[in-house]
Amino acid sequence: MTSTYIYGIASAEHPSLPDGMGGIGEPARKVRLVKEGSLAAIVSEAPEDLRPKRRDLLAHQSVLSEAGGGGPVLPMRFGSLAPDDKAVAAVLAERADHYQERLSSLDGKVEYNVKAQHDEEAVLHRVMAEDAEVRTLTEANRQAGGGTYEERLRLGELVVSAVQAREAADATELQGLLEPAADAVSTGPESSGWLANLSFLVDRGQAEHFLAAIEHVRHSRPHLDLTVNGPLPPYSFVEPGPAEPAGTE
Amino acid sequence: MTVVPAQQSGGGGGTSGLYDVLELVLDRGLVIDAFVRVSLVGIEILKIDVRVVVASVDTYLRFAEACNRLDLEAGPHRSPGLPDLVGEMTESGARGKSKGALTGAAQTISEAFNQARDEGQAEPKRTRRSAPSRRKEEQE
Numbered sequence: 150m151t152s153t154y155i156y157g158i159a160s161a162e163h164p165s166l167p168d169g170m171g172g173i174g175e176p177a178r179k180v181r182l183v184k185e186g187s188l189a190a191i192v193s194e195a196p197e198d199l200r201p202k203r204r205d206l207l208a209h210q211s212v213l214s215e216a217g218g219g220g221p222v223l224p225m226r227f228g229s230l231a232p233d234d235k236a237v238a239a240v241l242a243e244r245a246d247h248y249q250e251r252l253s254s255l256d257g258k259v260e261y262n263v264k265a266q267h268d269e270e271a272v273l274h275r276v277m278a279e280d281a282e283v284r285t286l287t288e289a290n291r292q293a294g295g296g297t298y299e300e301r302l303r304l305g306e307l308v309v310s311a312v313q314a315r316e317a318a319d320a321t322e323l324q325g326l327l328e329p330a331a332d333a334v335s336t337g338p339e340s341s342g343w344l345a346n347l348s349f350l351v352d353r354g355q356a357e358h359f360l361a362a363i364e365h366v367r368h369s370r371p372h373l374d375l376t377v378n379g380p381l382p383p384y385s386f387v388e389p390g391p392a393e394p395a396g397t398e
Numbered sequence: 399m400t401v402v403p404a405q406q407s408g409g410g411g412g413t414s415g416l417y418d419v420l421e422l423v424l425d426r427g428l429v430i431d432a433f434v435r436v437s438l439v440g441i442e443i444l445k446i447d448v449r450v451v452v453a454s455v456d457t458y459l460r461f462a463e464a465c466n467r468l469d470l471e472a473g474p475h476r477s478p479g480l481p482d483l484v485g486e487m488t489e490s491g492a493r494g495k496s497k498g499a500l501t502g503a504a505q506t507i508s509e510a511f512n513q514a515r516d517e518g519q520a521e522p523k524r525t526r527r528s529a530p531s532r533r534k535e536e537q538e
Contacts, residue, residue: 152434155430199436200437201436201438203420206420206424207420225430226423226426226428226435227423227424228436229428230434231432231434239432240433262418270464273461287468290465291466301458301463302455302458304458304461305459305463308458308462308465313451337426348426378418381422384422385422387426387428388429
């Protein structure tokens with residue numbers, strides 16, 4: 150028995166759903182629609198033994214990107230399986246109002262994910278400029294031909310704590326600088342080790358404004374290395390709602 | 399097999415790492431409790447070799463070494479306003495990329511400190527993520 154894989158939920162009126170596009174699986178399963186009332190689920194057959202392989206994750210993302218280009222779509226998290234199409238239709242019917250509400254509130258909005266890390270050399274320059282003790286110790290160690298193990302350890306500990314303090318401060322500052330240019334912000338998954346991983350909900354029409362804010366940060370904070378991804382389907386804003394996304398204060 | 403997600407063409411916002419998006423695909427997005435989710439055991443793609451600075455002896459030694467290599471003169475020559483220096487040079491050197499700005503900043507600072515003896519330390523060790531689009535190497 151084959152189950153049904155769900156990519157996302159859109160309005161049945163959505164003008165350009167990726168019906169027929171290649172989806173997950175090897176060979177790629179064909180994307181189709183399950184319509185129920187005013188809603189449509191973007192689905193395909195699920196391959197046996199579906200795993201979170203890179204290829205499939207990308208396919209999931211591609212289908213949603215494609216769909217999101219033409220109108221609002223609620224992106225599913227990767228890996229959602231229903232026993233069959235009927236089960237999908239039943240969920241659409243049961244929660245139609247909720248999904249309609251989410252779709253209309255996310256209409257015209259996209260997600261930009263911004264990750265920041267320190268450029269190590271630049272942040273060291275900065276720490277050095279700001280911290281007299283670090284400068285003194287560095288100089289002492291240098292004059293001692295590098296310093297003893299203990300001295301290097303002491304300097305390193307001092308520097309690390311200064312850099313860590315900068316990480317925290319810069320994360321807060323970055324959010325403060327970009328938030329005004331977005332409708333909502335959501336703190337991203339923490340696992341990947343960036344000093345900041347932030348997702349912003351941005352109106353398509355305001356995207357340039359948001360990107361200009363990014364550029365401004367790049368110019369004014371050269372010790373921050375920013376990685377920007379977007380526009381994306383609003384993964385981080387499907388629940389509970391853009392007014393109060395998970396992870397905001 | 400290459401899949402080029404649509405967002406890469408329309409972004410204009412910067413370097414695009416599929417890596418960086420996939421965590422959202424796995425961790426965010428709508429979850430419907432009536433549906434089953436596949437197991438995420440054995441994910442291969444989330445091995446991101448970026449790290450925040452963690453406190454450990456190794457890190458301490460590495461940073462102490464990095465400071466030595468940085469070779470800024472301390473004490474009397476301290477920079478009164480690094481951000482200002484940086485701000486001044488962004489026009490000439492940066493072209494919108496943080497790395498470009500950084501390079502210029504580093505040079506400016508070196509000058510300010512009248513730094514003489516860093517010939518040998520041309521290549522700062524890159525322990526950070528090797529960004530695919532590292533811009534021009536610093537000119538030493």
